[in-house]
Amino acid sequence: MGNPGQKQCSHAGTSAKDYRMDNQRTSGSQDVTDERAYVLSEGEYQRMRKDEIRSWNERNGTSPIEADVERFLTDVLSLEWVPKTGKAIELGCGTAPIARWLAGRGWSVTGVDVSPTAIEMARAQTDTDDVEFIVSDVTNMAEVKDGTFDLAVDGLCSHYITEVDDRTTFLRETYRILKPGGCFVLMSMALPILPDDFRRMHGVIEEGKILAKCKEGQRYKGAVLLEDEWYIPVSRLEHWQDLLQALQHHDIEPRLFRVALCHPEDPLSYIAIAALRR
């Protein structure tokens, strides 16, 4: 992603407006299409398959499951109020390292991802009947019955859901497919950020959304034109306190949370939450 600095900007379908990084203005966006940027992960998995990269993290040379993630999941599963076995779902499973990790601990797991190629790769890497897969958008899992799961794990996909209405449906869907007394583990990038370091390393952020350059950007919801280049929202950063509140609003009660606050080497914050589905 580039770092365009201060630029003239227009949202898809609107005239040019003054644009400043990190500004607080409300976008007057009139979207020309309804396509969400997260469908682009399909292209990323096709490239990974061609390059024989087996998981999302391995693109960056890190291990398939980060140590922090493994530690948090291990701690959560040891909590007294968290079911010990049963049915689990990983939301945004990619090639499914977390789903297989759960299966190795006795869970019967369903992995869901919006990318068909990710699911094909996941199937090829999985040699147990304890994991099944569905290609689906986690904001609409019509094929999953109400109250099916004891455990739902966000496989670091929630920050890719950039639109507020989609995030609301995502939480509503998660509530719906969990059993009462089930556990939801949300893991996400979050605010606050260190703006200068963030800009240097990741580029543009506007209204809590990370924007990436995209040639055909105008096709995507929330697209922004910066000096003749289209940018699309690829991730949404919410303040970790807002995430806790959003869960409560959906009758999902946060009980354990960890925050890794931003620092100059990593200007983003991260949150992991374990919550009880009431």
Ligand SMILES: C[S@@+](CC[C@H](N)C(=O)[O-])C[C@H]1O[C@@H](n2cnc3c(N)ncnc32)[C@H](O)[C@@H]1O
């Ligand atoms: C950071 S990757 C992590 C993948 C996997 N959990 C792992 O640990 O390797 C996030 C995943 O979320 C998926 N994703 C993003 N938005 C989604 C959506 N709306 N519905 C389903 N999957 C989605 C992407 O395709 C991607 O595989």
